[in-house]
Amino acid sequence: MTMTTTARLLNFGPGPAMLPAEVWEEASENLLSFGDSGIGIAELSHRSPEYGAVHADVEDRLRRLLGMGDDWAVLFLTGGASSQAFMVPMNLGTRGDYVVTGVWAKKALAEGKLLGDAHVAASSAETIFDHIPTDCDWRDDADFAHITSNNTIYGTQYHTFPETPSPLVVDASSDILSRPLDMSRFGLIYAGAQKNLGPSGVTVVFIRKALLERTPDTLPTMLRYTTHHEKNSLYNTPPTFPIYMVGLVAKWVENQGGLAAMAEHNAAKAKLIYDAMDASDLYIPHAATTDRSHMNVSWKLADDSLQQAFLDGAKAEGMVGLKGHRSIGGIRASIYNAMPAEGCKRLAEFMADFAARA
Amino acid sequence: MTMTTTARLLNFGPGPAMLPAEVWEEASENLLSFGDSGIGIAELSHRSPEYGAVHADVEDRLRRLLGMGDDWAVLFLTGGASSQAFMVPMNLGTRGDYVVTGVWAKKALAEGKLLGDAHVAASSAETIFDHIPTDCDWRDDADFAHITSNNTIYGTQYHTFPETPSPLVVDASSDILSRPLDMSRFGLIYAGAQKNLGPSGVTVVFIRKALLERTPDTLPTMLRYTTHHEKNSLYNTPPTFPIYMVGLVAKWVENQGGLAAMAEHNAAKAKLIYDAMDASDLYIPHAATTDRSHMNVSWKLADDSLQQAFLDGAKAEGMVGLKGHRSIGGIRASIYNAMPAEGCKRLAEFMADFAARA
Numbered sequence: 001m002t003m004t005t006t007a008r009l010l011n012f013g014p015g016p017a018m019l020p021a022e023v024w025e026e027a028s029e030n031l032l033s034f035g036d037s038g039i040g041i042a043e044l045s046h047r048s049p050e051y052g053a054v055h056a057d058v059e060d061r062l063r064r065l066l067g068m069g070d071d072w073a074v075l076f077l078t079g080g081a082s083s084q085a086f087m088v089p090m091n092l093g094t095r096g097d098y099v100v101t102g103v104w105a106k107k108a109l110a111e112g113k114l115l116g117d118a119h120v121a122a123s124s125a126e127t128i129f130d131h132i133p134t135d136c137d138w139r140d141d142a143d144f145a146h147i148t149s150n151n152t153i154y155g156t157q158y159h160t161f162p163e164t165p166s167p168l169v170v171d172a173s174s175d176i177l178s179r180p181l182d183m184s185r186f187g188l189i190y191a192g193a194q195k196n197l198g199p200s201g202v203t204v205v206f207i208r209k210a211l212l213e214r215t216p217d218t219l220p221t222m223l224r225y226t227t228h229h230e231k232n233s234l235y236n237t238p239p240t241f242p243i244y245m246v247g248l249v250a251k252w253v254e255n256q257g258g259l260a261a262m263a264e265h266n267a268a269k270a271k272l273i274y275d276a277m278d279a280s281d282l283y284i285p286h287a288a289t290t291d292r293s294h295m296n297v298s299w300k301l302a303d304d305s306l307q308q309a310f311l312d313g314a315k316a317e318g319m320v321g322l323k324g325h326r327s328i329g330g331i332r333a334s335i336y337n338a339m340p341a342e343g344c345k346r347l348a349e350f351m352a353d354f355a356a357r358a
Numbered sequence: 359m360t361m362t363t364t365a366r367l368l369n370f371g372p373g374p375a376m377l378p379a380e381v382w383e384e385a386s387e388n389l390l391s392f393g394d395s396g397i398g399i400a401e402l403s404h405r406s407p408e409y410g411a412v413h414a415d416v417e418d419r420l421r422r423l424l425g426m427g428d429d430w431a432v433l434f435l436t437g438g439a440s441s442q443a444f445m446v447p448m449n450l451g452t453r454g455d456y457v458v459t460g461v462w463a464k465k466a467l468a469e470g471k472l473l474g475d476a477h478v479a480a481s482s483a484e485t486i487f488d489h490i491p492t493d494c495d496w497r498d499d500a501d502f503a504h505i506t507s508n509n510t511i512y513g514t515q516y517h518t519f520p521e522t523p524s525p526l527v528v529d530a531s532s533d534i535l536s537r538p539l540d541m542s543r544f545g546l547i548y549a550g551a552q553k554n555l556g557p558s559g560v561t562v563v564f565i566r567k568a569l570l571e572r573t574p575d576t577l578p579t580m581l582r583y584t585t586h587h588e589k590n591s592l593y594n595t596p597p598t599f600p601i602y603m604v605g606l607v608a609k610w611v612e613n614q615g616g617l618a619a620m621a622e623h624n625a626a627k628a629k630l631i632y633d634a635m636d637a638s639d640l641y642i643p644h645a646a647t648t649d650r651s652h653m654n655v656s657w658k659l660a661d662d663s664l665q666q667a668f669l670d671g672a673k674a675e676g677m678v679g680l681k682g683h684r685s686i687g688g689i690r691a692s693i694y695n696a697m698p699a700e701g702c703k704r705l706a707e708f709m710a711d712f713a714a715r716a
Binding site: 007008009011013014015016017018019021024025027028031032033037038039040042043044045046048078079080081082083085086107110111114115192194199200201202218219220221222223235236237238239240241242245318320321 | 365366367369371372373374375376377379382383385386389390391395396397398400401402403404406436437438439440441443444448465468469472473550552557558559560576577578579580581593594595596597598599600603676678679
């Protein structure tokens with residue numbers, strides 16, 4: 001297939017985020033006919049052998065990448081991380097401990113409070129979420145301990161995970177597949193797809209099978225993790241195209257060398273931008289040095305009045321999506337797996353040039 | 359763009375179902391860059407002006423097609439019709455009356471029973487859901503009355519809607535946009551997209567705004583219709599690509615002449631197959647004549663042993679997805695909006711030929 005494509009911009013937006021062009025090219029070739037099946041990928045019955053093979057392949061790739069054994073269930077759900085904020089306490093128990101490291105953690109806590117006895121184990125709210133708290137008040141008898149592994153708005157990230165008395169539940173929406181994880185440390189990991197995994201419309205949930213025993217059978221069928229586990233995420237019609245895309249992205253990650261290679265690549269990409277930031281007094285980092293995220297880099301300009309010129313200048317060089325979240329303003333560069341090193345290099349060079357001219 | 363495509367089969371599957379080829383062609387051209395934006399359609403931020411315009415356009419087209427005024431809210435949710443089965447009683451009140459006309463109605467009833475005082479107003483279960491009951495025991499003080507407008511498995515369809523003392527709630531997953539609806543008759547209509555609206559991954563909910571006042575604020579945020587109404591279905595990241603596809607399908611329906619034209623077209627398509635069925639004793643219709651669906655045609659062969667030969671013969675002529683649902687067996691032809699009349703004509707001709715040879 002030949003495509004006459006407009007030049008793609010370097011999209012530093014926080015999500016839905018850029019995905020590798022080759023992934024979209026493969027998808028494009030399968031919209032009207034998946035392989036030689038004569039039926040488009042998103043027109044296949046979710047009960048067909050063709051889609052069944054795709055569905056199984058996506059799960060297999062995620063299991064391989066993260067080293068998940070048979071003690072883990074892999075679920076493909078919908079409703080985003082926002083829905084896991086209430087499904088976790090509904091299924092695991094409503095006595096949850098939360099580390100509040102940003103807007104998404106606060107939202108998860110709020111849903112936990114609606115449903116039961118949610119407790120703040122630690123918070124960095126007082127310093128506008130500029131760091132990851134390490135001194136946490138965990139309860140021995142909590143049903144779970146909830147953290148957000150990467151905080152998109154503030155640009156902080158857990159580089160080591162806490163020891164918790166109750167099963168550790170992680171919202172990994174913005175850094176899943178960006179680095180290896182020691183799965184023995186976790187009870188449940190969830191992630192909306194639209195940053196590192198694929199387009200929006202599917203949420204992956206990795207849950208230790210032992211925790212499935214907690215699901216109350218009084219919950220609506222669709223809200224039980226057990227329903228989706230028992231039916232292989234095919235109880236109802238799943239979001240087949242988004243799931244297919246997650247598979248293409250996972251294949252791409254494998255082709256890049258897997259998660260260890262991605263982690264190295266992402267650290268090097270982030271360093272290019274942090275180095276540019278640290279090299280000039282014009283740039284004021286938001287995150288504490290030790291907790292700097294490799295996925296989202298947040299900073300302000302020392303002179304606020306230069307911000308629009310910065311954004312305009314970057315845009316003129318094909319770099320977009322750099323405006324910080326409205327809650328803290330400033331600049332944010334989201335550099336998920338699919339952002340090439342070349343993109344980070346160009347941004348770093350622009351930052352140096354802009355600082356020199358300012 | 360030139361595409362080397364495999365010949366597309368005539369896909370009579372019940373869903374995810376075929377969509378018009380031109381819709382996929384347009385989508386394909388926008389995967390790597392939406393128009394000349396330099397960012398793929400599914401890579402646009404859901405907060406971007408570009409996606410915002412798409413989102414608003416999809417809503418506008420649905421409003422125009424169905425003649426919905428300002429007294430209606432249009433929501434784009436996820437979790438399929440299966441999730442509306444519990445969201446309806448959670449939001450509208452748990453005293454629901456249900457007409458049980460098939461598997462999906464039974465599932466909605468089961469969720470209603472889990473949550474409160476669900477009542478069977480009528481059922482056609484005793485005759486394997488071969489008709490739409492008209493004699494219903496509606497309660498004057500119910501919170502809502504729930505029906506399934508089209509029953510995919512059994513091939514029955516409401517051709518006139520009941521008068522009910524409480525607001526009428528309709529699962530229209532398998533016939534939405536197939537015909538005009540007098541919206542003054544309904545309180546809430548929901549539909550999973552994957553039959554007539556688009557790919558799987560988005561659920562549309564049309565709700566009379568007055569009913570939004572019933573939503574309890576004790577519900578988890580994502581489960582409240584009010585959340586999605588107040589935030590224009592952008593409280594969290596919506597399934598942007600599936601929503602975009604719904605817009606392309608709605609545009610295609612408008613280009614076909616709108617819902618009155620679709621209804622005429624669909625009736626004529628269905629007649630081709632029903633006529634072929636009625637012309638031979640080999641074919642035994644499942645649905646009562648008066649309640650025959652224009653979306654799904656279900657029948658058996660008088661001689662069961664010929665079924666596989668029927669399916670194989672159809673497949674040899676490029677017609678697939680005709681196997682009946684496992685719960686009743688037999689043959690089913692799903693002929694949603696996107697199935698061309700030519701497809702129904704070819705199936706009818708095959709049916710006549712097969713009967714003549716049998």
